[in-house]
Structure formats: C-alpha cells, structure tokens
Amino acid sequence: MTWIxxxxxxxFCQAWRNALQSKLSGELNVVGTTLARFLWASPLALIYLVTLYQVQPVELPTLTLTSSAFVIAAAVMQIVATGLMVLLFKQKNFAIGAGLAKxxxxxxxxxxxxxxxxxxxYWGWLGVFAGGVAVIILSSPERIxxxxxxxxxxxxxxxxAFALTSLWVREASLSLHLPFPHSAAWILFSVITLQTxxxxxxxxxxxRMTLGKMFALRRPVMLTSLMSFLGSLGWFSAMSLQSVPYVKTLGQIExxxxxxxxxFWLKERARRKDFFALCLVAVAAVLVMFH
Structure with a gap:
C-alpha cells in the first residue's frame, strides 16, 4: 500500500503549491508562474536521484526511443496543463474551472x-465516478x-492535459525496467529538467523581464518549486506503483x-456543500484503496 x-x-504538497502559485499569478504572467513550478525543482530532483544511488546502487537506465518519447510528451503536456491552470487563476469564476481541472x-x-x-x-469505476461528482459539487457556483x-x-x-501527463509518466517509468523508486526518480528528474x-x-x-521579476520574487518562487518537487515526487512514485485513475481519485483528498x-491561512469559511463533497471524496478514497 505504499502508493497510498x-x-x-x-x-498535501499540491494543495500548498496551488495556493502559492495562485498568489504568484498576480505578480507574474502565465509563463513565469508556470516556470515557478519547475525552476528550483530540477536540482532537488537531481539530489534525490543521486541520494537513491548512494543508498541503493542499481544499473543505469537505457533510454529507448519509446521511453524518450514518453518523457518529452509528458514534459510538454504538463507545461500546457500548468499554463491552463494559471489561466484559470485569472478567471473571475475560477472555482468551476478549477473543479473541472480536478x-x-x-x-x-x-x-x-x-x-x-x-x-x-467495478468498485474502482464507482470510486472514480464518486470523486468526479465531488469536485463538480465543490466547484459549482450558487447559480448556473x-x-x-x-x-x-x-x-x-x-x-x-493533466490526465495525459500522468498516463505518459506511468508509461515512461514502466519502460525503464528499473526497480522502484529508481525508475520514478529518473523520470521525475528527466521531465522536470526538460520543462525547466x-x-x-x-x-x-x-x-527577460519576467526572469527579472522571478528573481525579485525568489522566496515565493523557491517555495512554489519546493512544494511542486515534493508533490511531483509523490505523484510520480505513486503512479509507478498503481494505475493512474486510482492514484488520481485518492489524490482528490487534496x-x-x-x-x-x-x-487557517486564507481565513475563508467553508460552505455546507464543501463538507458534502468532502464526504464523497472519502467514499471515493475508500473504494479505490480497497477495490
């Protein structure tokens, strides 16, 4: 049950990354806010990969045309997905769009x-459906x-775009034929480095002006990159061990x-339907964990 x-x-990390990235979107354009997710994550991914090999040495991966194609496709698609998410931050009715993105x-x-x-x-499909209903309820406006x-x-x-990214990440990890967690670590480092x-x-x-702004905002940018790296580490590892729909359904506990x-941070009050959506997420999580 390591994937859980x-x-x-x-x-948990993604929730914080989204909160930090949402605040950055008020200071940076779409490309700059998207880059904030990856900029400092690449060296962190390299440190993690080297540490793994120090603790448990295994053979180096042999990159085939297939695995390289999956890495490139996942890297590009995640940039597109993140850019679309940043565009959602700038919409007046952000909630419904964010819910659909989830x-x-x-x-x-x-x-x-x-x-x-x-x-x-069948239980897995039911869990996926329950999770989808939960995010739509959570994000639906008061009036249609x-x-x-x-x-x-x-x-x-x-x-x-996020779904395709996840599916390609899993395929890339499986194509390396390395033990876990080394396979996930290699894909994590490769994808993030290419994106950066x-x-x-x-x-x-x-x-270049945006790069200057990012340097001026280096603390929130570094925090965003850190939470993004930790979140990606969790996602890539989980998707190396379990099918993407199960991972993403359980991930709705975000x-x-x-x-x-x-x-506690933004000082916003929860609505009644938020608690109902949370109950549905709990049901979905149980269904996919014990499918």
Whole structure:
C-alpha cells in the first residue's frame, strides 16, 4: 500500500503549491508562474536521484526511443496543463474551472481504458465516478448562470492535459525496467529538467523581464518549486506503483487539505456543500484503496 502514502503526501504538497502559485499569478504572467513550478525543482530532483544511488546502487537506465518519447510528451503536456491552470487563476469564476481541472481521474480512467490498456474493477469505476461528482459539487457556483463557457472549456482542457501527463509518466517509468523508486526518480528528474530548459529558453529569447521579476520574487518562487518537487515526487512514485485513475481519485483528498488552507491561512469559511463533497471524496478514497 505504499502508493497510498505517496498519493496522500502528493495531495498535501499540491494543495500548498496551488495556493502559492495562485498568489504568484498576480505578480507574474502565465509563463513565469508556470516556470515557478519547475525552476528550483530540477536540482532537488537531481539530489534525490543521486541520494537513491548512494543508498541503493542499481544499473543505469537505457533510454529507448519509446521511453524518450514518453518523457518529452509528458514534459510538454504538463507545461500546457500548468499554463491552463494559471489561466484559470485569472478567471473571475475560477472555482468551476478549477473543479473541472480536478476531474483528471475520470478523464484518465477513460483515456487509460481506451488507449493505455488500463483496467478498473467495478468498485474502482464507482470510486472514480464518486470523486468526479465531488469536485463538480465543490466547484459549482450558487447559480448556473454564473458558469462561463470559456472557463468550462479551459477547465476540461486542463484536466485532459493533466490526465495525459500522468498516463505518459506511468508509461515512461514502466519502460525503464528499473526497480522502484529508481525508475520514478529518473523520470521525475528527466521531465522536470526538460520543462525547466524549455521555459527558461523561451523567456531568455522572448521575455527577460519576467526572469527579472522571478528573481525579485525568489522566496515565493523557491517555495512554489519546493512544494511542486515534493508533490511531483509523490505523484510520480505513486503512479509507478498503481494505475493512474486510482492514484488520481485518492489524490482528490487534496480537497480536504485545500479546505484547511482556506480556513487557517486564507481565513475563508467553508460552505455546507464543501463538507458534502468532502464526504464523497472519502467514499471515493475508500473504494479505490480497497477495490
């Protein structure tokens, strides 16, 4: 049940990363806020990888064309997904879009079943469905007329991009044929490094002013990168051990952590439907943990 521990840890870190990144979006543009997630995560991923080899040496991976393609696809798609999430931060009705972006589990279940050979039990499908309903309830506005079509489209595109990222990360990890956790660590380092190189190169060529702003905001940027690295470490490890839909469904306990952050850090009051959604998430978590 190691995947459960990694998933809960990832959900906790992701809740904090989203809160930090949301605040940064008020100071930086979309590319800068997206880069904040990866900038300092790459050296941390390298330290983690080297430490693993010091503790338990194993053979080095042999990168094939297939594994390289999965790494590149996952890196690019996660940049796209993060950029879409940052766009959601800037929408007036952010909540519904963010909720749709969190529908990653059912999207991953559908795409995984159709294209990646993923199989789920009946209880597993029920858990994925319950989790999807929970995030929609959590993010639904008080009145249906407040829903913006643009926000809905961005949210669905975001969840699809995150789902594809997760599926490709799992395929990349399995393609290395290394023991856990070394396989997950190699993919983590490869994906984050490639993402950092892509975004830094873009800003050096097109928008050096944003790099200057990031240096001025180095403390929140470093905190965002740290929580992003820890979250990715949890997600990549969990997805190396278990099917993506199960991991992402259990990962919706992030809602619980987000409610705590909102209550104690942002000083926001929870609504009644938030507690109902949290109960649904708990049901979904139980179903996927004991499917």
């Amino acid at each position: 521990i990694f998933t809960c840890f990832a959900a 529908c990653e589990a059912p999207v991953a279940a559908l795409l995984g079943t159709l294209f990646f050979g993923t199989t789920l039990t 007329k407040h829903i913006s079509l643009k926000t809905v489209i961005i949210g669905l595109a975001c969840s699809s 190189l892509i975004l830094v190169s873009y800003l050096l060529m097109r928008d 809602i619980f952590f987000m409610m705590l952050i909102s209550a």
